[in-house]
Amino acid sequence: MNSEQFNRMMLGAGSGTVAGADSGILPNLSRRGFIKVASGAAGGLVLGLSMGAPGEAQAQSAGPPPRPFAPGAFVRIAPDGKITLISKNPEIGQGIKTGFGVILAEELDASWSDVTVEQAEVNRAVYGSQIAGGSMSIPRAWDELRYAGAGARAMLVAAAANQWGVPASDLTTSESRVIHAASGRTASYGSLATAAAALPVPDIGSIRLKTRKEYKLIGKRFTGVDNAALVRGQPLFALDVQLPGMKYASIAKCPSVGGKAKSFNAEEIKKLPGILDAFIVEGTPPVTDVMKTGVLPGVAIIGKSTWAVFSARKALKIEWDTRTASKDSWTDFVKQAKALSSNAQGEVVVKTKGDVDKALSPDNTDTKIKTVEAFYQFGFVSHAQLEPQNTVAWFKDGSVELWAPMQLPDPAVVAAAADVPADRVKLNQMRVGGGFGRRLMNDFVCEAAYLSRRVEGPVQVVWTREDDMRHDAYRVGGFMGYRAGLDTQGKLSAFDAHMVSFKDTASGKVSKGGGISPNEFPADYVDDYRASQSLMPLSTPTVWWRAPGACTMAWVQQSFLHEVAVAAGRDHVEFLLELFGRGAGKGTPPAGGLDAARAIGVIKLAAEKAGWNKPLPKGHHHGIAFYFSHLGHIAEVAEVSVDASKKVTVHRVTVAADVGPVINLSAAENQCEGSVVDAIGTMTLEVTIEDGAAQQTNFDRYPLPRMAISPQVDVHFVQSEHSPTGLGEPVFPPVVPAICNAIYAATGHRIRTLPVTQEGFRLG
Amino acid sequence: MLRLHVNGKDRQIDDVADDTPLLWVLRDELNLVGTKFGCGIAQCGACTVHLDGQPVRSCQIPVSAVSGLKITTVEGLAKGEQLSTLQQAWIDHDVAQCGYCQSGQLMSATALLAATPDPTDAQIDSAMAGNICRCGTYGRIKKAIKAAAQSGKGQAGKERA
Numbered sequence: 056m057n058s059e060q061f062n063r064m065m066l067g068a069g070s071g072t073v074a075g076a077d078s079g080i081l082p083n084l085s086r087r088g089f090i091k092v093a094s095g096a097a098g099g100l101v102l103g104l105s106m107g108a109p110g111e112a113q114a115q116s117a118g119p120p121p122r123p124f125a126p127g128a129f130v131r132i133a134p135d136g137k138i139t140l141i142s143k144n145p146e147i148g149q150g151i152k153t154g155f156g157v158i159l160a161e162e163l164d165a166s167w168s169d170v171t172v173e174q175a176e177v178n179r180a181v182y183g184s185q186i187a188g189g190s191m192s193i194p195r196a197w198d199e200l201r202y203a204g205a206g207a208r209a210m211l212v213a214a215a216a217n218q219w220g221v222p223a224s225d226l227t228t229s230e231s232r233v234i235h236a237a238s239g240r241t242a243s244y245g246s247l248a249t250a251a252a253a254l255p256v257p258d259i260g261s262i263r264l265k266t267r268k269e270y271k272l273i274g275k276r277f278t279g280v281d282n283a284a285l286v287r288g289q290p291l292f293a294l295d296v297q298l299p300g301m302k303y304a305s306i307a308k309c310p311s312v313g314g315k316a317k318s319f320n321a322e323e324i325k326k327l328p329g330i331l332d333a334f335i336v337e338g339t340p341p342v343t344d345v346m347k348t349g350v351l352p353g354v355a356i357i358g359k360s361t362w363a364v365f366s367a368r369k370a371l372k373i374e375w376d377t378r379t380a381s382k383d384s385w386t387d388f389v390k391q392a393k394a395l396s397s398n399a400q401g402e403v404v405v406k407t408k409g410d411v412d413k414a415l416s417p418d419n420t421d422t423k424i425k426t427v428e429a430f431y432q433f434g435f436v437s438h439a440q441l442e443p444q445n446t447v448a449w450f451k452d453g454s455v456e457l458w459a460p461m462q463l464p465d466p467a468v469v470a471a472a473a474d475v476p477a478d479r480v481k482l483n484q485m486r487v488g489g490g491f492g493r494r495l496m497n498d499f500v501c502e503a504a505y506l507s508r509r510v511e512g513p514v515q516v517v518w519t520r521e522d523d524m525r526h527d528a529y530r531v532g533g534f535m536g537y538r539a540g541l542d543t544q545g546k547l548s549a550f551d552a553h554m555v556s557f558k559d560t561a562s563g564k565v566s567k568g569g570g571i572s573p574n575e576f577p578a579d580y581v582d583d584y585r586a587s588q589s590l591m592p593l594s595t596p597t598v599w600w601r602a603p604g605a606c607t608m609a610w611v612q613q614s615f616l617h618e619v620a621v622a623a624g625r626d627h628v629e630f631l632l633e634l635f636g637r638g639a640g641k642g643t644p645p646a647g648g649l650d651a652a653r654a655i656g657v658i659k660l661a662a663e664k665a666g667w668n669k670p671l672p673k674g675h676h677h678g679i680a681f682y683f684s685h686l687g688h689i690a691e692v693a694e695v696s697v698d699a700s701k702k703v704t705v706h707r708v709t710v711a712a713d714v715g716p717v718i719n720l721s722a723a724e725n726q727c728e729g730s731v732v733d734a735i736g737t738m739t740l741e742v743t744i745e746d747g748a749a750q751q752t753n754f755d756r757y758p759l760p761r762m763a764i765s766p767q768v769d770v771h772f773v774q775s776e777h778s779p780t781g782l783g784e785p786v787f788p789p790v791v792p793a794i795c796n797a798i799y800a801a802t803g804h805r806i807r808t809l810p811v812t813q814e815g816f817r818l819g
Numbered sequence: 820m821l822r823l824h825v826n827g828k829d830r831q832i833d834d835v836a837d838d839t840p841l842l843w844v845l846r847d848e849l850n851l852v853g854t855k856f857g858c859g860i861a862q863c864g865a866c867t868v869h870l871d872g873q874p875v876r877s878c879q880i881p882v883s884a885v886s887g888l889k890i891t892t893v894e895g896l897a898k899g900e901q902l903s904t905l906q907q908a909w910i911d912h913d914v915a916q917c918g919y920c921q922s923g924q925l926m927s928a929t930a931l932l933a934a935t936p937d938p939t940d941a942q943i944d945s946a947m948a949g950n951i952c953r954c955g956t957y958g959r960i961k962k963a964i965k966a967a968a969q970s971g972k973g974q975a976g977k978e979r980a
Contacts, residue, residue, distance in 0.1 A: 148917030148954050278913040285918040286906040286925060288853015288893030295852035303847070328836055362836070362843040365859075441857050441865060441953040442919045488855075488919030489953050520858040721913040725956065729916055732955025754862035754951065763944040765957035 128181045129159055129203040132211075136231065136245030138165050143175040144196070145187040145462050146281070147490035148729075149783040150722030153280045154193065155200060157719055161272045162204030162265060164228040165244070172280045177464045177482040185484070187462040188495055188599065190685035190781025193718065197778055205262045207251075214251035215242050267716060267776075274774070276721035281486060293485040296447040296458040298513040304506045305364045305517060306336055307371055308353035310525055311747035312595060313341075314380035315352040319373040327370060329363025330356060332510070339472055339501065343562035345528050345596045346463075348498040349472045350505045357510055361517055368519070381594035381747030385532070389432065391591055392555040396430055396536040401553045401587030406573035409583035414549035415540050425541040427622045431611040433809040434741030435529040437751070438600060439759060442488020444499035444518040448507035454479040455504050460487040462494040472501030473508045480504070492599035496528060521752040529742055529749075530600030531557055531569040531593070535611040540583070545623035547616075547634060549583035557593035566593055568603030576612060576649065576683070580637045595744050601733065602784035605684035609788030610795070610809065613680035617796045618805060627679055627796065628662045635681075649683040653713045656773055657681065657690040661711035664771050665692035675706060678796030680789040687785030688713040688773075691731075694766075695797035702819035703811070705735055705766040705794055710786055715779035717772050726782040728768040734790030736760025739818055741810045764818045822886060825849065826895030837883035842866045844882045845892060853893035853922045857951070864950030867923035868892050874930040876949070893922035896929060904971040905929055908963040916954035924950045928964050937968050 131139040140163075142155040156172035159165075175182060186192075208228055215233035216223040219240060227234045231244045267273075284291055309315065316335045324333040333356045339349030354373055358364040395401070399412070413419060415426055446459040455473045461484060470477040487494055503516040518526070533556045540549035556569040571586045578584050600606065620630035635658070638644075638651030658681050661667075667677060674696045681690040694707040708731045717723045736759055743750045751757040795806045798816070808814050821832045823844070832848045845851040845868070854877055857865035861876035868877045869891040896903045902910075905928055915921050924947065931938055931946035938946065943961050952960065 148915075150916070276913070278910050279915055279918075281918065282910045282913065282915055283902075285915050285921050286893075286902065286909045287897055288851075288922045290852050292852075292855075292919065294856065297847075297850060297852070360835075360839070360843060360847045361856075362839045362847070366836075366838075439953060441855075441863060441917070441951065443856065487917060489917045491953075517856070520860070725913065725916060725959065728958050729955035732957060733953075736955075753860055754858050755860060759863075759951045759953060760955065761951060762947045762957040762961065765955065765961075768958060 128175065129200060130163060130207045132207070132244050132248040134245050134248050136169055136243050137171065138163070138169045138231065138244065140170055140172050141175045142172055143182040143185050144192045145185065145464075145484050145487055145490070145494075146174065147187045147462055147487040147494065149187065149192070149726065149781075150279060150719060151187065151192045153277055153722060154718045155196065156280060157272050157277060158197070158200040159204040161270055162201045163208050164231070164271075166230040167272060167277070169231045174484050174486075177466070177484055185464060186495075187487070187490055188492070190687070190784040192781060194686060194778060194780045201264050202259060202262060205264055206257055206259075209257045209262055210251040210254050211244050211247045213254050213257070214247040217254075218242070218247070218250065273718055274716060274720060277719045278721065291486040292442055292488050293447060293458045293460045294442060294445045294488070294517065296485070296515070298447060298449060301447065301513040301515055302331060302357050302510055303359065303361045303364050303517070304355060304357050304503075304510075304514050305368055305519070305522070306351070306353040306355045306502055307368055307373060308351050308522065308526055309375045309377065309380055311375070311377055311380035311382075312526070313747065314375045314377040316354045317374045317376045319354050319371055324356060324367050324370060327363070327367045329359040330367050331359065332357040333367070336505070341561065343559070345559070345567070345598050346496055347468050348496055348528075348596070349468060349501045351498060351502075351526065355506060355509075357506070357514070361515075365519060383593060383595045383744045383747050385434065385743045385745065388532070388591060392432070392534040393430075395555045395589040395591075396534060396553060398589075399536070399538060399551060399553060400585065401555070401589040403588050403590070405571055405586040405588060406578060407585045408578075409549070411549050411551045411583045411585040414583035415538050415551060424543050424545070425622055427537075427539045427541070427615075427619050429537050429615055429618055429805070429807060431535045431537070431614065431807045433532055433607050433610065435532040435595070435597070435744060436600065436737055436740050437524050437527045437529055437742050437749075437757060438489075438491040438493035439524070439754075439757065440489030440491055440493055443520055443523045445516060446500045446503035447513065447515045448503035449513040450504070450507040450511060454481065455507060456481040456483070457500055457504060458483045458485050459500045459503070460485055460494055461497065461500065462487065462490045462492070463497070465497045468497045469500050469504045473504035475508075491601045492603065493527060495599055520754070524742070524752045524757065525749050527742075527749070528596035528598035530603070530606070531566040531597040532741075533557070533569055533607060537611070537615045539615070539619045541619065541623050545625055547577065547581055547619055550577055550581050551584075552586045554586070554588040556588055556590055557597070558590040560592045560594045565590060566597045567599055568597065568607075570604065571608070572604075574648065575608065577634060580634055594747065602684055602787045605682060605784070605788040609680065609682035609684070610791045613682060613789065613792035614795050614805070614807070617678070617792070617799065621799070626668070628658065628667055631658050631679070631681060647686060650688065653688040653773070653775065654681055654683065654690075657688050657711040657713050660771055660773060661690035661692045661709050664711065664769060665694065665707075665709035667692060674801075676797045676800035678793045678798070678800055680792035680796060682785070682788040684788055685785040686714070686780035687782065689785050689789050691786075691789040691793045693790070693793040693797045695794055695801060697798055697801040697816070701816045703794070703798060703816050704819055705764070707767040707769065708790065708793070709769045709771070711771045711773065712782070712786060713773040713775050713777075714782055714785070715777040716774050718779060723772065723782050724770045727770045727786045730784075730786035731768045731790050732760055732765050734787050735764060735766070735794065735818065738791050738794065739810045739812050760818070821882060823882070823890060824888070825851065825890045826892060835882060837881060839882050840878050841868065841880045841882050841885055841890070842877040845877065851892050851894050855919055855922055857920070862951070863920070864923040864927060865920050867926040867950065869926060869930060872930065872933060874927050891926075893925055896925060903929065905932065905963065905967040908967040908970070912959050912963040912966065914956050914959040914963050916956055920950060920952045924952065924960055928960065931964065932968060932971070936971075938964065
């Protein structure tokens with residue numbers, strides 16, 4: 056952590072209302088000043104703290120009321136002992152609100168039963184980027200939160216030391232109390248909070264973090280902090296927000312992406328019951344970055360209830376201007392991709408080393424024995440988060456306040472849509488009913504901001520499921536042509552990957568999640584290697600989708616490596632261990648990159664726990680895959696059977712994960728279990744695009760997985776000494792190749808097309 | 820004027836079209852927003868409520884069809900502060916991820932245990948087949964249902980409104 060990051064972390068909430076203000080927990084924080092203690096001339100880290108300015112509270116009332124101890128934006132301790140911890144990032148089901156609370160509480164040495172976790176306000180000045188993406192919440196916040204908790208603890212200890220006239224070094228803490236063992240004295244954090252708040256802020260260099268052996272909370276199981284509210288159906292989501300006088304709105308958009316409304320039956324629509332207005336929306340100007348998408352064009356309907364608006368939607372007769380609309384066709388893309396892949400080398404070489412063409416040439420009889428070739432194809436899929444896109448917006452007096460399910464709150468984009476300055480936008484982070492990457496975009500938030508300004512009052516925008524699936528920014532489909540060479544010992548010696556993928560028509564850039572990295576495995580593990588790509592222009596919007604890139608790359612790569620192992624006549628686990636063994640112990644692994652030793656560790660663990668090469672029930676077969684993504688090293692073994700009708704049953708998936716120390720074991724296991732179910736379901740799903748329009752627009756034709764296909768999931772964590780990393784994504788990628796490798800073991804059939812339904816397989 | 824019997828209380832609603840699905844009356848008119856909108860075509864189960872104890876997809880039930888029936892929503896599962904056995908099992912098993920589908924899951928599971936106090940795996944799969952969890956918490960849902968069945972031995976059913 057650098058000084059800027061630390062400073063930002065410790066700076067307090069500077070604006071907006073603070074929950075608890077009325078209850079006396081945090082009186083009038085927003086009206087108080089902030090103390091910032093800058094670093095000394097030695098150039099040490101800057102430590103800032105927010106707290107009420109001394110004396111101000113007294114000035115406001117006759118006697119000195121209890122003052123809250125509020126070191127920074129993450130911890131508040133009230134005189135009554137209540138501890139409020141603040142979670143800065145969006146909660147999208149990854150469990151971060153609980154996880155962040157556990158990290159803070161651990162270093163604070165708080166009793167978990169004293170703790171309440173609150174969602175932070177959106178405030179980039181205080182928190183920096185508040186994003187749920189890339190499984191980066193834990194690794195990015197790990198140091199920040201530990202220092203915030205430990206810094207607060209140090210101040211409480213200092214307060215007790217002053218009170219008792221003993222050295223701070225003689226004091227310990229436990230369960231929200233400071234303890235002086237020599238005299239038997241103890242004091243609760245609540246009783247020390249007011250005194251601690253008046254103390255100087257400790258230098259970051261003086262703060263000692265706990266060692267892993269000292270952890271009391273981290274690594275245990277915690278139920279989610281919102282679970283009690285969830286099971287009661289309390290309003291936690293943006294869709295649940297209701298404001299006085301709120302209107303309801305929906306925008307009908309052209310099924311072919313990019314089309315505009317020319318005209319519609321406005322008079323007829325406006326006369327329908329419960330309808331207040333209807334008008335054409337021109338939309339904000341098209342952008343080249345899908346993440347900055349504003350308001351899409353269409354026809355807006357404003358009404359007194361959601362149902363009035365949805366009913367009126369059905370009565371709409373819109374004439375679309377499709378001159379600017381997408382004409383994309385998946386059928387055409389498949390044909391083009393097959394033609395492009397006839398060249399071994401793609402249009403752009405991403406990485407080359409050695410001489411892969413020579414190594415794989417039929418004339419090369421020096422070392423090469425065998426060449427393996429395959430072509431893989433995978434379709435587009437939808438995010439299909441269960442809570443449809445929605446936002447409540449309230450435009451008033453030149454400002455707009457919004458309540459939305461966001462993974463990446465972006466005031467600038469929203470401000471542009473509402474035509475107000477960015478500092479006149481207040482975004483409220485609501486619990487997000489599923490993200491999977493889709494809510495990194497703010498297009499639905501923009502719609503509400505725009506419409507609220509238009510109707511000059513509070514409005515709720517709700518997308519129908521059909522809107523959601525037609526105007527998703529999908530997981531990009533793609534194609535991969537592979538060639539591999541085996542040497543005389545049956546070892547992988549040459550590897551050639553030609554990815555046929557897409558580039559955005561508007562920007563010319565590789566579609567998000569559609570590229571191949573120069574370091575893609577096994578680049579560093581063979582002498583002759585090439586990665587290249589050919590890109591087809593794509594008008595259909597695509598955006599990050601759970602483990603973007605990795606979620607499909609793992610399937611093609613780990614399936615193909617199994618093909619190579621089979622061609623070599625080698626056991627797949629032995630093949631993988633030998634391949635990764637080439638990299639283990641050879642220098643320091645790249646920071647944030649694949650670590651061969653950790654890969655080997657999880658491959659061995661998964662194989663051992665699953666009983667690889669041990670007898671299985673009749674008709675059951677194993678497949679294994681490994682993939683490194685989002686800083687997680689994950690190996691998985693799938694136990695599968697396939698019946699004569701090609702019905703695939705996944706009985707068990709064994710997950711071996713090295714993501715460093717686990718914070719909340721329950722949430723971590725939940726992410727693994729959910730990733731497995733998500734991946735199994737996605738194997739059978741696709742959104743086909745024809746004439747620029749999605750052909751699957753609801754769950755009847757996009758059948759998400761249901762309970763009966765959910766397998767047993769056994770999760771094993773390697774609790775390594777590395778810093779902890781995220782789990783929302785990295786468990787997904789190895790699932791599908793592990794299953795497809797097991798299907799091969801069961802049937803001898805290699806699945807090279809996703810969804811597997813294209814090859815006649817189904818789940819059961 | 821429409822009269823509904825919801826969570827043990829009589830509620831009156833003015834000015835609502837007969838064809839309005841119960842879902843939207845609950846959410847927009849009665850501010851019972853625990854019942855969720857997911858697909859609008861009875862595929863996802865997020866909108867599941869009970870009509871006289873039977874689980875139904877409220878997005879498909881016109882409000883004109885429910886007068887005289889006892890409507891129970893997720894807000895009606897607890898008795899005041901006292902959670903139902905199933906709700907407590909949901910917390911104990913840390914079932915939820917995003918949580919959006921969980922109201923509907925709880926309603927289907929509550930109805931299952933009322934009719935079948937000690938369900939088999941197949942009975943659970945069948946009763947819960949109408950409820951999608953996009954986060955894939957099915958394994959935990961199943962464990963929570965079994966735990967509630969074990970601890971309550973039918974009690975969960977009796978708790979139903």
